[in-house]
Amino acid sequence: MKNSNISNSVIRRLPRYYRFLGELMNEGKEKISSKELSERMKLTASQIRQDLNCFGGFGQQGYGYNVGVLRGEIAEIIGIEKKTDVIIIGAGNLGRAIASGMNFDERGCRLIGIFDDNPDIKNTETAGFSVMGMEDLAAFCGENSPKIAVLCIPEESAKSVCDELISLNVRSFWNFSHFDINLHYEDVTAENVHMGDSLLTLVYGVNNRQNRPANGVF
Amino acid sequence: MKNSNISNSVIRRLPRYYRFLGELMNEGKEKISSKELSERMKLTASQIRQDLNCFGGFGQQGYGYNVGVLRGEIAEIIGIEKKTDVIIIGAGNLGRAIASGMNFDERGCRLIGIFDDNPDIKNTETAGFSVMGMEDLAAFCGENSPKIAVLCIPEESAKSVCDELISLNVRSFWNFSHFDINLHYEDVTAENVHMGDSLLTLVYGVNNRQNRPANGVF
Numbered sequence: 001m002k003n004s005n006i007s008n009s010v011i012r013r014l015p016r017y018y019r020f021l022g023e024l025m026n027e028g029k030e031k032i033s034s035k036e037l038s039e040r041m042k043l044t045a046s047q048i049r050q051d052l053n054c055f056g057g058f059g060q061q062g063y064g065y066n067v068g069v070l071r072g073e074i075a076e077i078i079g080i081e082k083k084t085d086v087i088i089i090g091a092g093n094l095g096r097a098i099a100s101g102m103n104f105d106e107r108g109c110r111l112i113g114i115f116d117d118n119p120d121i122k123n124t125e126t127a128g129f130s131v132m133g134m135e136d137l138a139a140f141c142g143e144n145s146p147k148i149a150v151l152c153i154p155e156e157s158a159k160s161v162c163d164e165l166i167s168l169n170v171r172s173f174w175n176f177s178h179f180d181i182n183l184h185y186e187d188v189t190a191e192n193v194h195m196g197d198s199l200l201t202l203v204y205g206v207n208n209r210q211n212r213p214a215n216g217v218f
Numbered sequence: 219m220k221n222s223n224i225s226n227s228v229i230r231r232l233p234r235y236y237r238f239l240g241e242l243m244n245e246g247k248e249k250i251s252s253k254e255l256s257e258r259m260k261l262t263a264s265q266i267r268q269d270l271n272c273f274g275g276f277g278q279q280g281y282g283y284n285v286g287v288l289r290g291e292i293a294e295i296i297g298i299e300k301k302t303d304v305i306i307i308g309a310g311n312l313g314r315a316i317a318s319g320m321n322f323d324e325r326g327c328r329l330i331g332i333f334d335d336n337p338d339i340k341n342t343e344t345a346g347f348s349v350m351g352m353e354d355l356a357a358f359c360g361e362n363s364p365k366i367a368v369l370c371i372p373e374e375s376a377k378s379v380c381d382e383l384i385s386l387n388v389r390s391f392w393n394f395s396h397f398d399i400n401l402h403y404e405d406v407t408a409e410n411v412h413m414g415d416s417l418l419t420l421v422y423g424v425n426n427r428q429n430r431p432a433n434g435v436f
Contacts, residue, residue: 014418015412018418019415042400077422078421082425084424092315093319096311102414102417148420148421172420172424174416182260189423189424191416191423193411194234195320196233196237196320196325197233199322199392199409200233200236200298200325200326201233202390204229204295204297206390207296208295
């Protein structure tokens, strides 16, 4: 598996391949050509061959790709079987939406705890968990060593929460706050979901439809 | 304003410029050089000059950029002053999180209605709105012509909801479902927030830290 020096854009497309291949499996499809896959995903066939070659090139001339094998290889590259432990910080509407709506298990994760410092939310039940207070965080992390923290908190509290989490050796963040983690810390892994930026991109698209790419996705 | 033929990646960075320039304004900064801006945003200065040139090049040699003017120009390009009308479909946890947590007004939008077909949710109050039933959608759209629909619904119901919305002349979607709108319709504008793909990207990052880009962002 030659997964070093993979470009960011290929990495960004990996989950999409994984998702489409899962749908193909559900449809009972066992093999697929790069041409068929390209029509389905609206990428070019050569783009697909190039992307998949980055990971070792499993396609066979004249046969195409074995759907299950390819999906399994991508799962291994992503590390889905490793089951990374996750905690959620912030159990407001968004935190609860993620706790109850996201299938962590399917995505290589295991949700192990939810925290909030709001006394009205603490000790309430969400997605089968009793929400813990922030004062419980240090002991919990000492005992359970979660790797990923999902930040469903406002920007104002993000810096102090990140300081604490990093001191507790949590270094990976699924970040829904508008706080730019990567501008403040070294050696952290962050996936930032800037919902506000996403909405602005759409607003640009609505107001500039003449400049819209053919597939409507920016 | 020469905003045709702008690449997708520049468009994707526009909201980020807008956000950073807003922070600079809040700090009372009136001008900034591309070098300072680049350090702050962790982009190269030449990247910034190139990006901003796409929109007409407002920088002045030896002076830099006027923060307020530049932000205003970007706001105009995005179309923030136009106030695009938005409805939310689905008032579960995620729909409620977006209705109450997203500052639509700051982002060129006006939230005008929330819909859900769950009888337990219909007629409840969210973010100052009484949630309407899906049977009210056609009359509401006929009267108010919303342009953007925020889809906070499961993949299974997305196709039929999109069919209906498109028949009601809503052609722009902020899509939180896993339904790939662009693969099913022509002439729609969609901004897809694939939260599951985002989490998988992070899981890849956690499991492949040695291949992580220097800034930790994929």
